[in-house]
Amino acid sequence: MTRTPNLSHGRGYLAIPGPSVMPEAVLQAMHRPAPNIYAGELVDMMPGIMADLKRVARTKHYAAIYIGNGHAAWEAALSNVIAPGEHVLVPATGRFGHGFGDMATGIGAQVQILEFGKSSPMDLDVIAAALAADEDHKIKAVLAVHVDTSSSVLNDIKGVRGVLEATGHPALLMADCIASLGCDRFEMDDWGVDVMVTGCQKGLMVPPGCSFVFFNERAQKVREAMPRVSRYWDWIPRSTATEFWMYFNGTAPTHHLYGLRTALDMIHDEGIENVWARHGVLARAIWAACDAWGAGGDLRMNIADPSCRSTAVTSLRLNGNDGTRLRNWVEQELGLTLGIGLGMAEVGDPARDAFFRLGHMGHVNGQMIMGLLGSIQAGLSALGIAHGRGALDAAADVIAGGEADGLSAPSSDTVDAVMNDPTCCGHGQ
Numbered sequence: 001m002t003r004t005p006n007l008s009h010g011r012g013y014l015a016i017p018g019p020s021v022m023p024e025a026v027l028q029a030m031h032r033p034a035p036n037i038y039a040g041e042l043v044d045m046m047p048g049i050m051a052d053l054k055r056v057a058r059t060k061h062y063a064a065i066y067i068g069n070g071h072a073a074w075e076a077a078l079s080n081v082i083a084p085g086e087h088v089l090v091p092a093t094g095r096f097g098h099g100f101g102d103m104a105t106g107i108g109a110q111v112q113i114l115e116f117g118k119s120s121p122m123d124l125d126v127i128a129a130a131l132a133a134d135e136d137h138k139i140k141a142v143l144a145v146h147v148d149t150s151s152s153v154l155n156d157i158k159g160v161r162g163v164l165e166a167t168g169h170p171a172l173l174m175a176d177c178i179a180s181l182g183c184d185r186f187e188m189d190d191w192g193v194d195v196m197v198t199g200c201q202k203g204l205m206v207p208p209g210c211s212f213v214f215f216n217e218r219a220q221k222v223r224e225a226m227p228r229v230s231r232y233w234d235w236i237p238r239s240t241a242t243e244f245w246m247y248f249n250g251t252a253p254t255h256h257l258y259g260l261r262t263a264l265d266m267i268h269d270e271g272i273e274n275v276w277a278r279h280g281v282l283a284r285a286i287w288a289a290c291d292a293w294g295a296g297g298d299l300r301m302n303i304a305d306p307s308c309r310s311t312a313v314t315s316l317r318l319n320g321n322d323g324t325r326l327r328n329w330v331e332q333e334l335g336l337t338l339g340i341g342l343g344m345a346e347v348g349d350p351a352r353d354a355f356f357r358l359g360h361m362g363h364v365n366g367q368m369i370m371g372l373l374g375s376i377q378a379g380l381s382a383l384g385i386a387h388g389r390g391a392l393d394a395a396a397d398v399i400a401g402g403e404a405d406g407l408s409a410p411s412s413d414t415v416d417a418v419m420n421d422p423t424c425c426g427h428g429q
């Protein structure tokens with residue numbers, strides 16, 4: 001099973017769903033002596049960073065930065081709008097909805113979970129029923145995860161806004177875009193999202209350590225009516241900073257800001273629509289390969305309906321412990337690290353070893369994805385895991401603009417048309 005010679009010497013590829021691959025330019029931007037935090041280049045960079053973050057989030061309203069991970073952004077966002085004893089509704093599609101809800105429990109909220117299982121998107125009718133049943137409008141916010149990174153489901157965030165409108169419910173719509181921002185199409189203002197949280201280490205291509213909360217005027221009014229918000233989480237000084245330290249309530253994450261500046265430049269140079277389109281084509285190449293493998297074996301994508309799949313991450317299952325065997329083989333023999341199955345089976349349950357995930361978020365291109373797929377193909381063969389043939393051809397056809405998945409050339413127009421198709425569950429209907 002181990003092959004000789006070992007083929008892992010060369011540049012490794014971390015294909016897990018965050019932290020994602022860091023661009024050389026981001027690494028180089030961070031490789032510098034400590035900058036002055038009182039005046040000069042770094043201080044002057046801040047207004048542009050805030051404006052460009054909002055451009056990626058597709059909002060013209062407010063943004064606040066926190067030195068912390070995605071969990072910090074969850075707590076920051078909730079702390080500004082939810083007081084102890086208040087109610088939130090959490091439609092959960094995998095693991096991260098439960099995480100967001102658990103953060104709300106931690107700050108004293110009453111959390112109502114709507115469980116949609118591990119392989120399905122949110123059911124808007126069920127959300128509508130829960131909102132309609134809340135006649136006294138006790139629910140203050142709906143906490144909705146755009147892309148659940150464990151199941152790889154893409155949820156219809158605009159649809160949740162539609163349901164809030166249809167039921168005349170005043171709850172805030174809070175979206176977790178930690179996995180999706182800079183990968184899957186997200187339109188904060190157009191979709192009527194009041195609060196959005198994200199991190200820097202997935203689609204934004206910066207090492208873990210910063211996270212962001214975006215919010216609109218409605219959310220700001222709710223914040224202003226809060227009895228108390230702890231100083232550190234308070235988004236008001238951070239979003240209206242008049243001095244550099246106020247953006248961070250203390251010392252700035254100096255090197256992260258240089259990395260972030262470069263990452264934002266890369267995203268805007270490519271164009272956010274093109275970034276989404278690139279993720280779309282690469283994801284469809286992966287799905288075409290997975291379909292082909294699955295036709296002659298037990299490999300299955302966790303989300304059956306392509307219109308409900310994220311283009312940033314793909315959750316897969318094999319049999320027995322084949323998921324773990326495959327991950328170990330491609331890492332040890334080829335230098336490719338795949339993601340563990342997360343949230344699909346409990347820790348300690350042997351069933352966990354059937355699952356694995358592919359991260360394809362951020363700084364990924366065609367040759368990386370073909371290398372990823374070719375490596376998996378080699379692993380399946382080397383380990384004797386049954387699989388269908390033709391996966392690499394199918395993926396290459398998608399990348400070449402062939403008809404493998406029923407779509408024509410991957411021009412951004414075509415992809416935008418697909419992304420705007422009202423039958424696609426995550427894209428706005």
Ligand SMILES: *Cc1c(COP(=O)(O)O)cnc(C)c1O
Nearest residue numbers: 069070071096147149178179199
């Ligand atoms: C990664 C992730 C989180 C958690 O972020 P951390 O930085 O690990 O705290 C939360 N939600 C989603 C959807 C994620 O992908």
